[in-house]
Amino acid sequence: MMAISPQPGEALAVKFDFNPVAQALYAVLKDPAIPKAIHDAKAAMRLLMSLGTELTGVSDDPQLYSYLLNPTYSSHRLADVALRRFNHKLSGDIAEAADVTGRLAADLRHEVEQAGLMKVYQELDLPLVPVLARMEEAGVKIDGKVLAAMSSRLERECDVKSKEIHQLAGFEFNINSPKQLGDVLFNKLNLPKPVKYGKGKTISTAVDVLEELALTHEVPKLVLEYRQVSKLKSTYVDALPALLDSGTGRLHTTFNQAGTATGRLSSTNPNLQNIPIRTELGREIRAAFIAEEGNVLLAADYSQIELRLLAHFSEDELLVEAFRRGDDIHALTAAQVFGVPPMMIDAEHRRRAKAVNFGIVYGLSPFGLAQQLGIEQREAKKFIEAYFEKYKGVRKFIDSTLEQARRDQSVKTLFGRVRPIPDILSKNPNMRGFAERTAVNTPLQGTAADLIKLAMIRIDAELQKQKLRSKMTLQVHDELVFEVPETEIEPVREMVLEKMQNVHPLSVPLLVEAGVGKNWRDMSFDE
DNA sequence: CTGGAAAGCGCC
DNA sequence: AAAGGGCGCTTTCCAG
Numbered sequence: 001m002m003a004i005s006p007q008p009g010e011a012l013a014v015k016f017d018f019n020p021v022a023q024a025l026y027a028v029l030k031d032p033a034i035p036k037a038i039h040d041a042k043a044a045m046r047l048l049m050s051l052g053t054e055l056t057g058v059s060d061d062p063q064l065y066s067y068l069l070n071p072t073y074s075s076h077r078l079a080d081v082a083l084r085r086f087n088h089k090l091s092g093d094i095a096e097a098a099d100v101t102g103r104l105a106a107d108l109r110h111e112v113e114q115a116g117l118m119k120v121y122q123e124l125d126l127p128l129v130p131v132l133a134r135m136e137e138a139g140v141k142i143d144g145k146v147l148a149a150m151s152s153r154l155e156r157e158c159d160v161k162s163k164e165i166h167q168l169a170g171f172e173f174n175i176n177s178p179k180q181l182g183d184v185l186f187n188k189l190n191l192p193k194p195v196k197y198g199k200g201k202t203i204s205t206a207v208d209v210l211e212e213l214a215l216t217h218e219v220p221k222l223v224l225e226y227r228q229v230s231k232l233k234s235t236y237v238d239a240l241p242a243l244l245d246s247g248t249g250r251l252h253t254t255f256n257q258a259g260t261a262t263g264r265l266s267s268t269n270p271n272l273q274n275i276p277i278r279t280e281l282g283r284e285i286r287a288a289f290i291a292e293e294g295n296v297l298l299a300a301d302y303s304q305i306e307l308r309l310l311a312h313f314s315e316d317e318l319l320v321e322a323f324r325r326g327d328d329i330h331a332l333t334a335a336q337v338f339g340v341p342p343m344m345i346d347a348e349h350r351r352r353a354k355a356v357n358f359g360i361v362y363g364l365s366p367f368g369l370a371q372q373l374g375i376e377q378r379e380a381k382k383f384i385e386a387y388f389e390k391y392k393g394v395r396k397f398i399d400s401t402l403e404q405a406r407r408d409q410s411v412k413t414l415f416g417r418v419r420p421i422p423d424i425l426s427k428n429p430n431m432r433g434f435a436e437r438t439a440v441n442t443p444l445q446g447t448a449a450d451l452i453k454l455a456m457i458r459i460d461a462e463l464q465k466q467k468l469r470s471k472m473t474l475q476v477h478d479e480l481v482f483e484v485p486e487t488e489i490e491p492v493r494e495m496v497l498e499k500m501q502n503v504h505p506l507s508v509p510l511l512v513e514a515g516v517g518k519n520w521r522d523m524s525f526d527e
Numbered sequence: 528c529t530g531g532a533a534a535g536c537g538c539c
Numbered sequence: 540a541a542a543g544g545g546c547g548c549t550t551t552c553c554a555g
Contacts, residue, residue, distance in 0.1 A: 177551055178534055206535065231536060234549055262545060264539090271547045274538035282537080306539090306544095362543035371542085430541055441544040445539090449545095477539045477545085 039063070039078045039101045041126070042257070045133040062101055064125045065108035067258035068117045071419055076258040078104070120415050120450075125257065128453050131460040131472070132255045132265075138471040138483070139250035140272070143519075146288040147237050154233040161226040168219050175226055178205045184219075191217055208371075232276060236285050243270050255475070261438075263417045263446040265453075265475060273476045275520070289520035291483050298470075298489065299523045300496050300514040301479035304329060305448045306361050309414075312506045313443065316393025323508035330354040336390040337383050356387055360394065361444055363437030398440050405439035413446035414504075448478060451510075455503040456480065462495055481520070489516060 038044050041061040066076040066085075073080070079090045082100045085107065090097055112118055166172050171188060173180040182203045185191045194209045207227075213220035245252050251270065259266040267273040275289070276282025291297045307329060311319035322332050334345045334353035355372055358364075364372075370380035388395040402424075405411050410420045419442045423435035456475065463470055470492045474481035480500070484492050493514055500512045515523030 174551080176549090179551075202534085204534085227536080231549080235537065235547095239548080256546095259547095260545060264545060266546055268547065271538085274536090274547070276537060278537085301539095359543065362545095365542045367542040369543095428540095433541070434544095437544065445545060448539095479539085 041129045060105035062104040072261045127457045138473050139252040140473050143288045143290045150237045157229050165222045181205050262442050263449040283521045286521040287519045295483050298482040298484045303511040306444045308508050309444050311508045314393040314397035316391050337386045411439050411442050415450045455500045458499045
């Protein structure tokens with residue numbers, strides 16, 4: 001039992017329950033409006049950080065144990081785990097929660113050991129906790145003026161576009177309502193309905209449908225423009241400033257470490273893993289992510305990490321050699337699949353080859369590829385067949401992964417993180433198809449997640465050890481973002497690149513690209 | 528008034 | 540018969 005001095009104006013008690021196996025940790029704010037039980041290590045860490053205390057000695061986190069044992073549950077919160085494991089409904093009583101936390105920790109720890117997952121826990125998931133806590137606390141600086149100016153500008157643009165749409169359509173309706181929009185487009189304006197749309201359901205007005213219609217009609221074209229502007233405005237330009245922390249003036253996300261089926265992190269409140277980058281308008285939003293005076297942002301990302309892992313796992317000769325030589329992998333696939341000499345590869349070949357390369361990782365069908373490239377399904381089928389004819393190792397990898405998945409009804413990452421795939425034996429071809437694509441994708445996506453987590457742990461350790469003032473602030477699956485004092489740019493850049501590149505030996509090299517800039521848009525590479 | 532489903536779309 | 544893996548947020552719409 002350990003008590004922490006109360007903050008002025010509030011009595012705060014932090015109690016460590018030193019169960020031999022578990023430390024159930026919870027803080028009780030005296031304010032009865034905030035009776036708050038903390039039973040995950042990151043929340044405890046953040047609370048203690050705010051009090052200027054270090055968190056040491058926590059070795060059991062029931063949430064992380066539960067996640068490792070089966071990452072496919074949608075929630076690993078104490079109440080849900082207690083219900084699943086003990087069929088016990090928590091009353092909300094703090095002491096009860098503490099007791100359950102301790103018992104769960106002991107039980108789950110045992111199961112994690114039995115499942116052979118303790119190494120992943122101790123070397124990856126648990127050490128990542130304080131790293132994420134520090135990242136969340138650091139937050140990112142936002143230029144509010146940039147967003148405020150954008151907001152009024154986009155407001156006007158939305159206004160203009162919606163008036164135009166109503167004018168041209170001849171009806172006043174809510175463009176944001178797919179139902180009303182569909183009614184206007186397909187029933188009032190009599191535009192051709194998409195060949196396929198949900199049986200009995202509403203007709204799709206999704207982007208690919210509207211793009212088709214936009215070729216012949218002004219209204220869908222304007223709707224697409226309106227949608228882009230209104231999406232970016234409501235989701236980012238207007239939402240982000242509202243989430244600025246009043247104390248720090250910065251944006252502090254929450255990383256969920258037990259939220260995805262593959263081992264990836266997710267980010268909420270706000271989600272900083274889906275900040276726009278694709279369009280020019282989107283990049284303007286990125287420009288609002290800035291560094292403090294005297295600092296710069298440094299971004300480092302793994303180039304094509306999933307394809308490299310495909311090469312590693314499959315040991316496909318062509319793929320492995322190409323990555324070792326540092327070839328342009330999409331150009332290689334273009335040459336192989338389309339039978340064009342490397343010298344003759346143009347941008348269109350490369351674009352199509354890129355779609356094929358990514359599609360393989362996701363289990364793309366001839367139908368899907370045809371739709372994406374706007375070609376005949378027969379032709380798409382030929383491309384996919386040509387791909388597997390050339391990359392024989394990839395075919396074997398997929399087949400053996402599926403075999404193993406059918407045997408174990410689960411798949412694993414390089415480090416042993418497991419994902420159950422129960423539907424792999426389903427008699428429903430639809431469900432089985434989903435399961436098969438999942439089975440092939442998860443080892444790739446999940447291993448990439450494991451690798452960047454390991455790099456994060458090592459980079460954080462180095463920042464601490466060298467007492468550097470640079471802070472890791474964001475992770476976006478294959479990218480890390482740091483805020484770095486100008487005096488530390490070169491050493492930190494070198495260190496980050498080295499740690500990411502050498503995170504784990506593989507049969508192909510990992511390529512890391514880094515950029516430095518005053519904002520998240522201007523990350524000029526190889527400055 | 529609230530909660531949740533569905534549609535849609537931002538990112539890797 | 541469906542048709543590309545993994546997320547989170549906003550809006551609409553409808554049921555309770």
